[in-house]
Amino acid sequence: MPKEPLIAFFPEASFGAALNCIGIAQVLKGLGAKPVFICHGHFQGIFAEYGFAEFPIPAQTKLSAAEHQHYWETFIEKNIPYFDQTPLEQIDSYVAPAWEAIIDTAIEAEKPLQQLLARLRPDVIVLDNVVTFPAISNAGCPWVRMVSCAETELPDAAVPPYLSGCAASDAAAREAFVSRYNAAVAPAHARFSRFLESCQHPLHPPGQFLEDSPHLNLLLSPTPVRYNRKQPLAPERYVYLDGCVRSEAPYVVPEFPAHNEAPLIYVSFGSLGAADVQMMKRLIATVAGLPYRFLINVGAYREMYDSVPDNVYLDSWFPQPAVLRECRLFVHHGGNNSFCEALYFGLPSVVIPYCWDGHDNARRAEEVGVGAYLPRYAEPLAALPEALRQLLADEALAARLQGISATMQSNPGSVNAAQAILALTE
Template sequence: MQKQQLIALFPEASFGAALNCIGIAQSLRELGAKPVFICHEHFQGLFAEYGFDEYPIPQASPLSAAEHQHYWERFIERSIPYFDQTPLAQIDSYVAPAWEAIIDTAIEAEKPLQQLLSRLKPDVIVLDNVVMFPAIANAGCPWVRVVSCAETELPDAAVPPYLSGCLASDTTACERYTAQYLKAVAPAHERFSQFLLSNGTAPSPPGQFLTDSPWLNLLLSPTPVRYERQQPLDPQRYVYLDGCVRREAPYIVPDFPRHNDAPLIYLSFGSLGAADTGMMKRLISTIETLPYRFLVNVGAYRDMYTTVPDNVYLDSWFAQPAVLKECDVFIHHGGNNSFCEALYFGLPSLIIPYCWDGHDNAARAEEVGVGRYLPRFADPVATLPAALEQLLADQAMKQRLKTFSERMQATRGTEIAARAILALPDL
């Protein structure tokens, strides 16, 4: 009897990466493998809800699991003043400090992760993160990289710089961003390179913190938003998934006291973006005046909203794929998970990014005609009503998105990922 393959999935401590990996794990389980999750302690319980075994990384610091849980919320709260800046200005104020914080968490996790992997002995490790862990490179089994940020994370001369929000055609802006980025992150890159070398792992090129897997790399960028690369990726090692959407139970839309038959719009800036309650309250004050229904994800901050308009329904958590099936437009921060799910369900995106690859996805959405980009540094709240009206009325975009959705859903990206993982030579 063939041995059941043990696949250890290790997403970063963010819901986007975690939920992408759950979709892949669902397909791995259907194909007879045993997917399990390595997770940070404060994410324990999420994967068990979907029926998967969890292996939390033991804490190496004196911080409790609860304190770790709020680490990034506090980091985001401190960074809120920088979210109204341009991507170029954010390099020094947000991006470089974020890399330093990410590196801190990776270094802290290294030895506990080594110990866990030596006990677990997986056949394959699936890493969905933005930094490398030497424990994974040295685990003695194949490892897979999931690129769940924008495709810009993989550099190419014909692709805009990662996190820049630039268009590839704007070479002056691309060059300026790259020069400033490399200079700002050089200290973090040097520190991380020394850490990798001290653990027997080769460092990444300047400005990068994670190398590609020599075995398999899975990209979540769907066909409609892919770039024409100057150096095409080897299809044997780089597999596009055309969406990587988990399965959820159906969502029952609540009744609204006002505009109950109007278009339904979902608004979510992710678990971290919800920390900017000032922005969320300004948005709610605006959408209260519009003739639509709104589902609004306010994350862990539900108690901060004492009054709710009759055309708005707030919650701290939504099963996003189930919700999007019922909606007409998706207002989001440009996180790759949200952007891909909007395309998967044929919804136009109205993107108000606050940081990271949200800028890249927002620029790309408008460039290829699948949404609108409302920069935070250009008063997006004031322009939101007209943008929503335009998206709801754009029949050509609606038909284009319908075609994309049908193709993506027929492709079944989670199954493509699972089959590619199980087809690795060492299995």
């Protein structure tokens, strides 16, 4: 019997990357491969719930899994005041410190990851992260870069700078952002370069922390929101995906004491955005008087909400793809997974970003006309009721989104990704 190809996924410790990879792994399993997941210790259990073997990276510190999780919760909670800043202002307050923390995790993981990969001996490694791990490129097998952030992560003269939220046509804003960004992250970049040198790994250009794979790069960027790049990406090495939506059991919508027949709207700002409990409480107060039903993801903070309006249902987690099938509109933070899933299910988006590539996806949603961009630095909750009303009443947009949905669902990105990954094993 031929050996099952062993495909090792290594997503960063975030639900967006993890769940995106699960969608691809589900298809790979159906095609006869053996997907497994390498994960940070505090992210154990996510992949096992979907039936996949997990291999946690042994921690070199004395922190427990719970303490690691608390570290990132504390990091986010400390940075909540910066979420109301412009992308340009966040470079110094949030982005540069975030890169320092991300680099810490890469350096800490290097030796344990080397040992784990030598033991697993995978046929292909799929990396869904924002930083280089030299152990992966030195593992002796093909590796795949999964770009599950915005397409802006891959630089191009015709594409806005990564994390900038700039319009493609605003040359002055783009130049100002790049100049400030490169200066702010220079110390982190220099430290990371010293680490790469110690691993005999090639260095990256200024401002970049991850290289493209020489084997295969997968971009989670659906057709309607892609950019016309000045330097087109070589199709044999760069494959665009129309979303990588995982399979979930059907979701049964709960009964609502009020507006039980009204349009259903899903609200989620991801596991990190849920940490801003005060903002979430203001949002709930804003929607309490609207003639719609709301499912709202409040993450690990459910016990902090003691009063819930009759048209609102809160939970700490929702099976997002199954929920979106039942909804008319999606309010989210611009995470690439959420943005793609909104398009996959034909829903308009109201994007209220707070950091990272959420700014880029919010701008792109507005540019291509598939949603509304409500910046947090411009009183987004005041504008939310009218944005919801306009998007729900736009019949032409609804028809266009249904066409996008039909196209994406007829050509699933998870299938295309799985086939491209398996081709590396032949």
